[in-house]
Amino acid sequence: MIRVLLADDQAMIRTALATMLNLEDDLTVVGTAGTCAEAVAVAGQTSPDVVLLDVQMPDGGLGAEDGIDAVAPLLAASPGARVVIVTTFGRPGYLRRAIEAGAIGFMVKDAPAERLVEGIRAAASGLRVVDPELAIASLSIGPSPLTEKEAQVLAAASGGASTAEIAHAAFLSEGTVRNYLSSAIGKLGARNRAEALRTATDNGWL
Secondary structure, eight states: OOEEEEEOOOOHHHHHHHHHTTSSTEEEEEEESSSSHHHHHHHHHOOSSEEEOOOOOOOOOSSSSSSGGGGGHHHHSSOEEEEEEEESSSOOHHHHHHHTTTEEEETTSSOOHHHHHHHHHHTTTOOOOHHHHHHHHHHHHHSSOHHHHHHHHHHTTTOOOOOHHHHHHTTOOOHHHHHHHHHHHHHHHOHHHHHHHHHHTTTOOO
8 A cells, every 4th residue: 555645735635636546446645734844744753655745835834945845854754755746837947956855756736637646656666757748848948047046036036025125035235136136137048137037937946
């Protein structure tokens, strides 16, 4: 029997997935979680074989920006688990980040249910599970051209934050923030910070 942990911030999706997976003779859902911190805690308690982890997960006190940031602490809590990222947002950069973080697979939520089930079985046996179209797209765009600081400052610019506000949040001077933003805009071939933010987000680099 393959033991599965479902981590998704939407209760309705968790319930629907659990119901569907429990209909399979060889799968059983041993736990669910709605935040990154809860996913790590439940993984430590239940020792699942496979964890289905959503990208857009609230932190819950773990210090994670999204579900991908929770992969490493989750594997530390449950070393035998195989993590498969399942998300609505099929962004190529997410795939690269997920694999680098230690996930064994990446699937989009609009994939057929049969593919998800087979993906869980494959992951449990140690095979890598990656949406084929996403894999091709990820290879075509390559890794993020942004440094960690450039990505941090650009992400902080979402929502229209001013340079002063970004500087305060990132503990940097306003001049340094402007330099990072200018560098990020140049690297992404964008005309302004809004366009740079959109490009980085669409590619999954933020």
